[in-house]
Each structure stands twice: as structure tokens, then as C-alpha cells.
Amino acid sequence: MKPFLPSEKYFGELELVHSFYGAMPTGVTVSETGRIFVCFPKWGDDVKFTVGEIVENTLQPYxxxxxxxxxxxxxxxTFISVQSVVADGRGTLWVLDTAAPNFSEPIKGGAKLVAVDLETNTIRKVYTFSEDVVLATTYLNDVRFDFRVGKAGYAYIxxxxxxxxxxxxxxxxxxxxxxxxxxxxxSTSPDxxxxxxxxGRILMNRNKDGSTSRFTLASDSLAISPDGKTVYFAPLTSRHLFSISTEALRDKTIPDTDLPYHVEYWGEKGASDGMITDAKGTVYAGDYENNSIRKIWPDGTMETIAHDPRILWPDTFSIGPDRYLYVIVNQLHRQARFHYGKDLREKPYSLLRMKIDELPASTYTL
Incomplete structure (x- = not known):
């Protein structure tokens, strides 16, 4: 008989919402009416459609x-390779198209932010970017909105x-x-x-030819406060959390050389991919090194609310009108590019949720 030995304790009540047996998802968003949208960037999988909706537990192109x-x-x-989808709480699904399949240089004119009307399910407006905004090296990752400023609001990407x-x-x-x-x-650069x-293993780029290099990705995680006055952000390869006032970001009279002085440092939160805020201003962030989900209160205190072996790379978060926190779990770290060309991912990928009894942060004045 084998002796009993103490082992790591797991906690947090997670429910499976959907299993993905095809391409690897990255983004999820839940609309104000409870519709669930997911995106699948073209990173080498056979992507049938890059934006989908889960309807009666079935994936459909959207x-x-x-x-x-x-x-x-x-x-x-038309969509090329979508990294992020965000429902804004007032009838629009925003689609962020990197136009950079397999992390290539963005296809000229293809990188865009697309507004889709959820009532008619048609594209209402498209925002494209000049070459001094979307650079040859740019990878558009996440987006947040505030419709309380300007004539039609602002987006932060x-x-x-x-x-x-x-x-x-x-x-x-x-x-x-x-x-x-x-x-x-x-603050926007890799640590x-x-x-x-x-x-338990060091994550590095490990190529088929045996060569290796450090894995580095710049600003990724993004969340906005309920009043729209603060954005929280973090590089993907970093454990640090930063914030800055949206007013300072919008104020072009502040030169970029001075703007870092407006950045506030919140300390270590763990290494996260996705991040979201609830209606009370609490930030939720993944910790992909520790199979965990954290919450950070407005005063900076932090708590781990879920620690589970199924949280194999928590990617995007969304908070639904049902007061659940939704998270895509996609085993990003098991991709072939980190393992000498061998894909170690095991299907299915998952959409999980846990009850937090909080509503999402509003993007407009109620």
C-alpha cells in the first residue's frame, strides 16, 4: 500500500460552458443579453471561421x-485573423482583426476594429489604421471602450x-x-x-532546428475602470500591473517622453494574459504560471479566487449579465513553437466560468 503524501490544494468552483475540438480559441465575450462570442486567430490551426457564436452549445460563424x-x-x-472580440453592453460586438496570421507583418489595410450591430448582425462601421499606428511589427491584442468622452467615445488597444x-x-x-x-x-515592454x-517548466521559443530564444511579448492585458477614467495594463511576459488615466492617454499635448510619469505601478499580480473589471472596479486577471485566477481590489489588495489544474493558460476574460466570470483556457504554452515543433496541446480547449456575483463594468453612463 502506497503511503499518503500531502499534495497541492486546489480551489474555486469552475463550470464547463463549452468544449472546443477544432481550432484554438483566444477571445470570449458575453453580451448584455447573454450571447456568447468567441474568436480563433490563425496561428497554424485549421480555422474554419475566425469569429463564432455559441448557439445552443453549437459553434456558428459570426x-x-x-x-x-x-x-x-x-x-x-472581411475578417483575416481576429484576436479579440468585445461586446460593449449596448448592442455592439467589436471585432479586433490583427490581419497578421501566424504573427506575420500585418497585411496592408487589413488591421482593423469592426463594429457589428447585434440586432441586425451586420457590420455597422470599420476603423482602419495608418502605417504610423499599426507598424510592421504590430500585433493588435485587446481592446476596451469608454463612450462617455468625445462625440462617440474612445477605444484603447x-x-x-x-x-x-x-x-x-x-x-x-x-x-x-x-x-x-x-x-x-x-510599462508596455516585456520585463x-x-x-x-x-x-513547472521554463517557457521559451524552441524551434524545430533546435535553436532557442526568450519568449517576449509586450503590452497585452487590458482593463478599464467602471468610470472610464483609468486603464489597467500589463505586458504578457511580466508579472507587473500598471495603470494610467485615460485623460492622459488622450491628451496629445503630453509628449510620450513625459507620459511614463503618469503611469502608476501596482506591484506584482502574477503573469497574466486576459484581464477584466467588474462594476465595482475590481480587476480580475489570470496567472498562467500558477493555473490561477486573481482579483485585485481598487485599494490594491489581491486574492486568488481559483486555483485549478484545468486552468491551463487562462486567456481572455468576460463578465456576463448572469454575474459569472467567463474565461478561455487554451493551453497556449503547449503550442509547437515552444516545443521544438511538437504540438503538445490536448483537445478539447475550454470555456469555463465561475460565479462572482458582480456585473461587468459599464462603458457608458447609466
């Missing part, structure tokens, strides 16, 4: 098949480049004018001293 077939003659009206400067891209939704902020700043460890 808004339709045609929009999910890239058309270079109509590149702004992270550039999580692995080869160039990280940044937060600010978009005036009334004019479409966009500009980069904190471009190459320490040069950070060595990620996942499932």
Missing part, C-alpha cells in the same frame, strides 16, 4: 460565413508586439483618428528579467 472568408478585394469588410515596441493605441471613435501612446515605454515558468 456574423456569417462570407465575412469570415478573407477577401483581398474587400479587405476592410494594446500592441503586444514580440519584435517591436509595445504601446497602447488610442482611437477617437467619432473621427477614426488613432495614435500610439507609451510607445516602447518600460527583461522575467523568465516564465508554466507547468
Amino acid at each position: 456574423p456569417d460565413v462570407q465575412t469570415n472568408v478573407e477577401n483581398y478585394e474587400d479587405i476592410t469588410m 494594446t500592441d503586444s508586439s514580440s519584435k517591436g515596441p509595445g504601446a497602447i493605441i488610442v482611437v477617437d471613435l467619432s473621427t477614426g483618428h488613432a495614435f500610439r501612446r507609451l510607445n516602447g515605454a518600460n 527583461p528579467y522575467f523568465l516564465p515558468k508554466v507547468e
Whole structure:
């Protein structure tokens, strides 16, 4: 008989919402009416459609098949490789198209932010970017909104480049004018001293030819306060949390050399991919090194609310009107590029949820 030995304790009540047996998902969002949308960037899997909706436990292309077939003659009206989807709580699904399949240089004119009307399921508006905003190295990652400022509100987008400067891209939704902020700043750049460890092993780029290099990705995690006055952000390869006032981000009279002085440092939160805020201003963040989900109160105190072996790389978060926290779990760290060309992911990938009894942060004045 084998002796009993103490083992790690797991906690947090997680429910399975959906299992994915096809392409690997990254983004999830739950609309104000409870509709669930997911996206699948083209990272090498056989992606049938890059944006989908879960309808009665079945994945369907959204808004339709045609929009999910890239058309270079109509590149702004079709999706190429979508990294993030965000329902804004007032009838619109926002689709962030990297136009960078397999982390390539963004296809010229293809990187865009698309507003889809959830009532008609049709594209209402498309925002494209100039070459001084979406650089040759840019990888558009996550987006947050505030409709209380300007004529039509503002969007804030992270550039999580692995080869160039990280940044937060600010978009005036009334004019479409966009500009980069904190471009190459320490707060939007990979932590040069950070060595990620996942499932007990060091995470590195490990190529088929046997060569290796450090895994580095810039600003990725993004959340906005319920009043729209603060954005929280973090590089993917870092354990540090930062914030800055949205007013400072929008104020172009503050030069980028001075803008870092407006950044507030919150300390270590763990290494996260996705991040979200609830209606009370609490930030929820994954910890992909420790199979965990954390919450950070407005005063900076922190608590781990879930620690579970099934949380194999918590990616995007969303809070639904049902007061559940939704999270995509996609085993990103098991991809072939980290294991000398051998894909170690095991299907299915998962959409999980846990009850938090809080509503999502509003993007507009109630």
C-alpha cells in the first residue's frame, strides 16, 4: 500500500460552458443579453471561421460565413485573423482583426476594429489604421471602450508586439483618428528579467532546428475602470500591473517622453494574459504560471479566487449579465513553437466560468 503524501490544494468552483475540438480559441465575450462570442486567430490551426457564436452549445460563424472568408478585394469588410472580440453592453460586438496570421507583418489595410450591430448582425462601421499606428511589427491584442468622452467615445488597444515596441493605441471613435501612446515605454515592454515558468517548466521559443530564444511579448492585458477614467495594463511576459488615466492617454499635448510619469505601478499580480473589471472596479486577471485566477481590489489588495489544474493558460476574460466570470483556457504554452515543433496541446480547449456575483463594468453612463 502506497503511503499518503500531502499534495497541492486546489480551489474555486469552475463550470464547463463549452468544449472546443477544432481550432484554438483566444477571445470570449458575453453580451448584455447573454450571447456568447468567441474568436480563433490563425496561428497554424485549421480555422474554419475566425469569429463564432455559441448557439445552443453549437459553434456558428459570426456574423456569417462570407465575412469570415478573407477577401483581398474587400479587405476592410472581411475578417483575416481576429484576436479579440468585445461586446460593449449596448448592442455592439467589436471585432479586433490583427490581419497578421501566424504573427506575420500585418497585411496592408487589413488591421482593423469592426463594429457589428447585434440586432441586425451586420457590420455597422470599420476603423482602419495608418502605417504610423499599426507598424510592421504590430500585433493588435485587446481592446476596451469608454463612450462617455468625445462625440462617440474612445477605444484603447494594446500592441503586444514580440519584435517591436509595445504601446497602447488610442482611437477617437467619432473621427477614426488613432495614435500610439507609451510607445516602447518600460510599462508596455516585456520585463527583461522575467523568465516564465508554466507547468513547472521554463517557457521559451524552441524551434524545430533546435535553436532557442526568450519568449517576449509586450503590452497585452487590458482593463478599464467602471468610470472610464483609468486603464489597467500589463505586458504578457511580466508579472507587473500598471495603470494610467485615460485623460492622459488622450491628451496629445503630453509628449510620450513625459507620459511614463503618469503611469502608476501596482506591484506584482502574477503573469497574466486576459484581464477584466467588474462594476465595482475590481480587476480580475489570470496567472498562467500558477493555473490561477486573481482579483485585485481598487485599494490594491489581491486574492486568488481559483486555483485549478484545468486552468491551463487562462486567456481572455468576460463578465456576463448572469454575474459569472467567463474565461478561455487554451493551453497556449503547449503550442509547437515552444516545443521544438511538437504540438503538445490536448483537445478539447475550454470555456469555463465561475460565479462572482458582480456585473461587468459599464462603458457608458447609466
